[in-house]
Amino acid sequence: MDWEELKKILDNELLEMEAPRELNSKEELIDALERLEAAITRTIEKVVPRKKPSPYAKRWWTKELEMARKEVRRIGQRARQYERYPEHSVHDDWKKARNELLDLLRKTKHNHYIDWIESINAKTIWDAHRFSTAPITDGAKTRIPALKRMNADGRQEEVHDNEGKSKLLHEAFFHDPPIDAGIDPGFQYPEPAFKFKRITDDEIRRAIKKLSPYKAPGPNEISNSILTHCVNELTPFLGPIYRAVFTHKHYPIKWKRYTTAVLWKGGQTDYTVPGSYRQIALLDTITKVMAAIVKDKIQYHMEKLQLLPQMQFGGRPGCSATDSLHTLTNFIKDAWRRRQGVLALFLDVKGAFPNTVPEVLVHDMRRYGVPREYTDMILDKMTAQETIIAFDNYRSEPIPVNNGLDQGCNLSMYSYRFYNASQIEGSIGRKDEIATNFADDTTCATSEKTLKEAAEKMRTLFQQDRGPAAWG
Numbered sequence: 001m002d003w004e005e006l007k008k009i010l011d012n013e014l015l016e017m018e019a020p021r022e023l024n025s026k027e028e029l030i031d032a033l034e035r036l037e038a039a040i041t042r043t044i045e046k047v048v049p050r051k052k053p054s055p056y057a058k059r060w061w062t063k064e065l066e067m068a069r070k071e072v073r074r075i076g077q078r079a080r081q082y083e084r085y086p087e088h089s090v091h092d093d094w095k096k097a098r099n100e101l102l103d104l105l106r107k108t109k110h111n112h113y114i115d116w117i118e119s120i121n122a123k124t125i126w127d128a129h130r131f132s133t134a135p136i137t138d139g140a141k142t143r144i145p146a147l148k149r150m151n152a153d154g155r156q157e158e159v160h161d162n163e164g165k166s167k168l169l170h171e172a173f174f175h176d177p178p179i180d181a182g183i184d185p186g187f188q189y190p191e192p193a194f195k196f197k198r199i200t201d202d203e204i205r206r207a208i209k210k211l212s213p214y215k216a217p218g219p220n221e222i223s224n225s226i227l228t229h230c231v232n233e234l235t236p237f238l239g240p241i242y243r244a245v246f247t248h249k250h251y252p253i254k255w256k257r258y259t260t261a262v263l264w265k266g267g268q269t270d271y272t273v274p275g276s277y278r279q280i281a282l283l284d285t286i287t288k289v290m291a292a293i294v295k296d297k298i299q300y301h302m303e304k305l306q307l308l309p310q311m312q313f314g315g316r317p318g319c320s321a322t323d324s325l326h327t328l329t330n331f332i333k334d335a336w337r338r339r340q341g342v343l344a345l346f347l348d349v350k351g352a353f354p355n356t357v358p359e360v361l362v363h364d365m366r367r368y369g370v371p372r373e374y375t376d377m378i379l380d381k382m383t384a385q386e387t388i389i390a391f392d393n394y395r396s397e398p399i400p401v402n403n404g405l406d407q408g409c410n411l412s413m414y415s416y417r418f419y420n421a422s423q424i425e426g427s428i429g430r431k432d433e434i435a436t437n438f439a440d441d442t443t444c445a446t447s448e449k450t451l452k453e454a455a456e457k458m459r460t461l462f463q464q465d466r467g468p469a470a471w472g
Helices: 003-015 026-047 063-081 089-118 125-133 162-173 201-209 224-229 231-247 285-305 321-337 358-367 372-381 410-419 451-463
Strands: 147-150 156-159 257-264 277-282 341-348 385-391 399-401 433-438 441-448
Touching (some): 003 026, 003 224, 003 231, 026 231, 026 285, 063 089, 147 162, 162 385, 201 224, 201 231, 224 231, 224 285, 231 285, 285 372, 285 410, 321 433, 321 441, 341 451, 358 372, 358 410, 433 451, 441 451
Antiparallel strands (some): 147 156, 341 441, 385 399, 433 441
C-alpha cells in the first residue's frame, strides 16, 4: 500500500467536506458520520489494491525457496529434452538440484517453526496452543459440516443448507433477555465516583495509535491500518462525532450493526453440534476507537479508587490468567504448610457475553459509581442491535440481537468486571477462603483441617450473600 498516495487522496476527499465543528443535533451527527465514512470508502476504492491470498500459501515459504524451485524446473525442462539419452549429464544436474531443493525446504520449514516457538510471548501463547492442538489434518477445517438438531418429533436430523445452519448458530450464540431483569425500580444509586469528561482529540490519537493494524474490519471495511496511518487527518473529524454521541445521547444505528464471524472452538470432538463453535463480533473500527477511549476513562478511575474487587484478573492492566493461577497456587501451598486440606470449585458461565443482560450491567456499573453519561451510552449501544452471521463465504440476512455484549469490543471485556463482581465480593479479606474470577471463569477455594470441614466451608461460601449462588 502506498500510504503517501492514500493520504493525498484522503486529504482531497476531506477538503470537499465541511470543516470540522461541534455538532448541534442528532441529524448533524448522523450526517457527519455518513460523509466521513463515504470519504474514507471512496479513498479506499481509488487507492487500495485488492488482493486474494492463495489457499496454498505456506507461512514458511521464502524467496530463496522460490528461486530454488525455478532452477529445478528450468533444469527439469532441459532433462526432458534429453529424455532419450539417460547418460546425459543434465539428468544428474536435475537430481542434484531437486535434492538440494528438498533439503532447503526441510531446513527452512524447521528453522521457521523453531524461530516461531522461541518468539512466543504472553500474547501469542494462545495462538500457539490453538495451532498445536488443532486436528492432524485440516483439509476441511474451513468448512462447517452439516449441523445436527432435534426436530419436533424428538428425532435428530441434519441441516445442510447455509440458511438453516445460520439459524442454528444464531440460537446457540444469542439468547433472549429475561422478562424481568430483577432490578428494584426504587434502588438508590450512590453519587458518581468520578466526573464525566468529554472525549478529547489527544485521547483519540492515543487510542488510534494503540490499535492493532491487521485486525479484521467491520461491515464498512475500514481497517485499523487506515486509521493508524491517517490519524492526524481523521482525528479532527472524529472528535465532534464522538462528543456528539454523549451530548445528544444518541448512539448511531450504523454502529449497532456488526458481523458475527463463526470460529471453531478448540478441543471439540464433534463439530456437527452448534455449541462447538464460538463467535467474534467484527465491529466498525470507528466505534471501536470510541469504545476504547471510554474503557480507558472508566478503567483509570476504577483502578485508582480501587472500587472493584482486587481478586478480579480478567480485563485489568497487568493482571493475566497466569497471575490468577499463581494466586490459587499460593493459597493451596500456604494451606499445605499449615497441614490443611484444600477444596477448590471451578465455575464457568455458559454463554457469558451473549447472556449479559444490558439493564443488569448498567445497574451494576451505576452501583459502583460509574457516571450516568457512560452507562446511558453503553445501554443505548446494547439496545436494538443487528448482526450478520458469516461463515464459508456465506453471509446471512441481518438478525436482531436483543441481549448480550458484543464479543469483539474491548469495552465488553472490562464491562463484564462490573457484571460478575458480586460473585466474589463476600470472600474478600478471609484467610481460609479465596474467590477469584477471570472474565466468566470463577475459582473458589477453602482450606480446613479435613476435607469434610473444607466442604462445609465451601457450601457456606457458595451460598452467602454476594456469592456465586446469589449472583446466579
